[in-house]
Amino acid sequence: MDRFLDLTLNGISSGAVYAALGLSLVIIYRATRVVNFAQPALALVAVYLAYAVNKATGNYWLAFAVALGAGVVMGAVVERVLIRPVQRKSELSAIIVTLGLLLVLQALVGMIWSNEPHAFPYAFDFRGRFSTNDAFAVGLVVVTASALLLLFKVTPIGLKMRASAFRPDVARLLGVRVGLMLTLGWALAAFVGSIAGMIATAPFLYPNVLDGVFVYALTAAVIGGLDNPIGTIIGGFVLGVGLSYVSGYLGPELVTMAALAILVVVLAVRPNGLFGTTIARRV
Amino acid sequence: MTNAEQPLLSVAGVTVRFGGLVALSDVSLEVAPRTVVGVIGPNGAGKTTLFNVVCGFVRPKQGTLSWRGTTLRNHRPDQLANLGIARTLQGLGLFAGLSVLHNVMAGADRTAKSGLAASVLGSRGAARGERDLRAKAMTALATLGIADTAHRYPGELPYGVQKRAALARALAAEPELLLLDEPASGLSEQDMAELVTHLRTLREDMAIMLVEHHVDLVMRVCDRVVVLNFGEVIAEGDPAKVRNDPLVTEAYLGDPARERDSA
Numbered sequence: 001m002d003r004f005l006d007l008t009l010n011g012i013s014s015g016a017v018y019a020a021l022g023l024s025l026v027i028i029y030r031a032t033r034v035v036n037f038a039q040p041a042l043a044l045v046a047v048y049l050a051y052a053v054n055k056a057t058g059n060y061w062l063a064f065a066v067a068l069g070a071g072v073v074m075g076a077v078v079e080r081v082l083i084r085p086v087q088r089k090s091e092l093s094a095i096i097v098t099l100g101l102l103l104v105l106q107a108l109v110g111m112i113w114s115n116e117p118h119a120f121p122y123a124f125d126f127r128g129r130f131s132t133n134d135a136f137a138v139g140l141v142v143v144t145a146s147a148l149l150l151l152f153k154v155t156p157i158g159l160k161m162r163a164s165a166f167r168p169d170v171a172r173l174l175g176v177r178v179g180l181m182l183t184l185g186w187a188l189a190a191f192v193g194s195i196a197g198m199i200a201t202a203p204f205l206y207p208n209v210l211d212g213v214f215v216y217a218l219t220a221a222v223i224g225g226l227d228n229p230i231g232t233i234i235g236g237f238v239l240g241v242g243l244s245y246v247s248g249y250l251g252p253e254l255v256t257m258a259a260l261a262i263l264v265v266v267l268a269v270r271p272n273g274l275f276g277t278t279i280a281r282r283v
Numbered sequence: 284m285t286n287a288e289q290p291l292l293s294v295a296g297v298t299v300r301f302g303g304l305v306a307l308s309d310v311s312l313e314v315a316p317r318t319v320v321g322v323i324g325p326n327g328a329g330k331t332t333l334f335n336v337v338c339g340f341v342r343p344k345q346g347t348l349s350w351r352g353t354t355l356r357n358h359r360p361d362q363l364a365n366l367g368i369a370r371t372l373q374g375l376g377l378f379a380g381l382s383v384l385h386n387v388m389a390g391a392d393r394t395a396k397s398g399l400a401a402s403v404l405g406s407r408g409a410a411r412g413e414r415d416l417r418a419k420a421m422t423a424l425a426t427l428g429i430a431d432t433a434h435r436y437p438g439e440l441p442y443g444v445q446k447r448a449a450l451a452r453a454l455a456a457e458p459e460l461l462l463l464d465e466p467a468s469g470l471s472e473q474d475m476a477e478l479v480t481h482l483r484t485l486r487e488d489m490a491i492m493l494v495e496h497h498v499d500l501v502m503r504v505c506d507r508v509v510v511l512n513f514g515e516v517i518a519e520g521d522p523a524k525v526r527n528d529p530l531v532t533e534a535y536l537g538d539p540a541r542e543r544d545s546a
Contacts (some may be wrong), residue, residue: 156392156412163378163389170376172455175340175364175393 006129006249008241013134014216016141020071020196021217022232023145027189029225031165031182033091035218038078040210041105042190046070048109050198051120051205054193060121060175067194075190076211079183110207112255116205126202137199144195145233148188152229161185213257216243219263224275231275289352291316291460291490292337292368299347299514306332306515307343314460319482319491321505323498323520325535328511330494331373334462338370340369367394368456369465373465375438375449383448384433387420390452408413418504423451427481443474450481460490467497477503502526510535 021039028036054063082101086093091096124132152158157254163171164181171178220239223230239262246258266273290313295459299307307329316321322330330541335341337348339360351368358366377386394415413485424430427447437445446469453461466482475497482504485491496502501508502522510518510525512534518525525531 149328154413156388156416159381159389159416160392162381162385166378166380167376169360170372170378171389172360173370173372173376174390174452175361175365176389177361189374 003026003248007244009130010248011241011244011253012207013130013137013240013242015199015220015237016138017196017213017236018216018240019233019236020192020199021213022220022236023148024189024191024193024196025217025221026229027148027192027234028184028222030229031161031185032083032094034083034087034094035226036098036186037187038093038101038105039193039217040197040214041102042071042074042078043107043193044207044210045074045105046190046194047120047197047201047205047209048113048224051113051118054121058179060123062125064198067198068191070186071190071192073195075186075188077192078190079186082183083186084179106207115207117206118169118206120202121158122202123199128136133202133274139275140195140199141233144192145229146191149229151188157184183253214260215256216240219259219266222273223261223266225273226273228273231273235274239267289312291348291351292351293347293349294333294337295347295349297333297336297343297348299329299336299341299343303331304305305512305514307336309346310511310514310516311330311346312509312516312519314490314492316459316484316490317488318506319486319493319504321493321501321508322511323495323501323508323535324517327513328535329463329514330511332514333511334370334492334494337363337460352528360394364434367457367459368462369456369460370452370462371449371464371466373468375437375445377445377452378437379438380510382434382436383424383429383440383451384420385415386437387423387433387452387455389417389490391419391423391455391457393456394418395463419457420451420455424451426447426454427451428477435521442469443471446470446474452484456500458489460492461485462492464494465496466493467495467500475500 021043024039025036028034028039049070050063050067053066054060054271057063078101083094084095088095117178122133124136126133152162160171160176160183161184162177164175164178196213196217197210201209216239217236219267220236223235223239224233239259242262243255243258249256250258291416292314293314294310297307297310298305304490310329310333311381312320324330330339336343339358342357355363378389381389421430421433424433427450429444429447429451432440432444432448437448440448446466450463450466468477470478471544479500482491486504493501493505505522507520507527508522509516510531511527518531518532520528
């Protein structure tokens with residue numbers, strides 16, 4: 001029973017990361033129908049900047065704030081400079097740009113900070129069954145996700161973002177600056193991605209540290225339906241706990257395979273995810 | 284010319300081409316405050332293109348648009364909306380994933396006082412802004428008699444009610460110029476009678492441009508009528524003058540005597 005509880009609590013902690021990174025994918029997908037493969041790289045750059053600030057100042061929380069701020073700026077700049085010019089042509093072009101950006105940013109951080117692992121601190125004490133650090137990670141993700149959902153559901157800006165996502169042409173007619181809403185969406189997504197990066201990276205930072213996490217986050221987003229934030233958060237936690245059981249009872253070497261199997265099964269049985277809506281496309 | 288006489292909207296010498304097709308050719312017209320201007324003509328005459336120019340979807344090759352005497356240059360649709368131009372669409376354009384209330388609140392947003400930072404930071408101003416939008420949206424829905432549909436989704440409602448929701452969304456923006464694209468299409472006789480009443484009431488607060496195939500409706504509610512054919516203005520004036528214009532009869536209204544002979 002103890003083992004079961006340990007695995008469950010471990011899974012919840014990992015699930016928080018998958019939920020956060022998954023949520024960052026969903027925010028962009030809802031607005032633009034683009035899967036942002038560069039999301040882990042944006043988070044990675046934010047975490048490396050935090051690493052540099054922490055190393056220079058010894059102030060972890062300043063480093064944390066810098067990572068979040070860098071996420072916001074990078075998200076906005078990437079949308080405005082790289083995505084918007086190509087997205088007018090096709091969604092596929094934008095997806096390919098995000099893939100290219102992933103490779104470029106990963107190479108860039110390796111060139112600047114080397115490909116060797118660097119020690120990266122936890123926010124709080126990480127020892128114990130469900131450590132203070134685990135509680136912080138889960139709490140931060142739950143609070144951030146709740147705040148974002150409230151922003152989308154009950155504020156005028158959230159309404160404009162949703163209107164822009166549904167029908168950008170009509171939203172423009174209503175006076176909505178759709179371009180600004182898209183930039184804001186990318187900035188918020190990269191902000192959430194940076195949170196995921198900060199809680200997922202410790203104890204070691206290296207250029208591919210978020211690759212595995214991204215696969216699980218994408219799986220969580222697909223389980224959730226890709227356009228459903230609540231579904232993705234639930235998907236993240238369920239996947240985290242599920243993979244923790246796989247690791248604990250069947251062996252850690254099977255975790256990635258299990259995640260991919262879940263991804264394939266969900267796509268085969270419910271292509272729009274467990275919580276997603278059917279999308280009609282004009283052909 | 285005094286401010287009171289100054290037209291709200293002036294379209295001067297507007298030409299639009301799509302490749303080799305001339306959709307509008309040297310079209311000029313004016314819309315004065317608190318008047319209803321009907322735009323009629325056969326299919327393909329350029330009526331919707333004219334609306335697309337006025338709301339910023341299409342930029343003309345030649346000609347200018349002026350708003351209260353100020354020339355508009357390369358204005359985006361959102362900028363024109365924020366000047367006070369609202370439009371309904373033939374296809375309604377309601378957001379399927381938003382409730383009727385949220386659809387209309389999105390329309391009222393140009394009147395919202397809270398800014399981007401306030402919303403993102405969740406300030407009290409944002410909460411007040413949200414309450415204001417909600418109140419304006421409910422007022423617009425109540426004016427059109429569909430307040431009870433506020434929490435339903437557009438897809439659950441009959442077409443006539445959806446049409447009113449689209450009109451409520453345009454009205455919630457508190458426009459100075461309202462562009463209505465075929466507001467009577469698909470409506471029952473009773474709905475159409477109510478539409479006439481609404482248009483007459485709205486006219487007291489705003490100018491209206493109306494693209495419509497129901498000629499009787501146009502003649503009943505419009506102060507002036509502009510007739511387009513193959514992208515050109517072939518007649519303009521008060522409804523009686525337009526109805527009796529032989530060019531209009533030939534191009535659009537049809538000749539009752541000739542129709543009787545051929546029957």
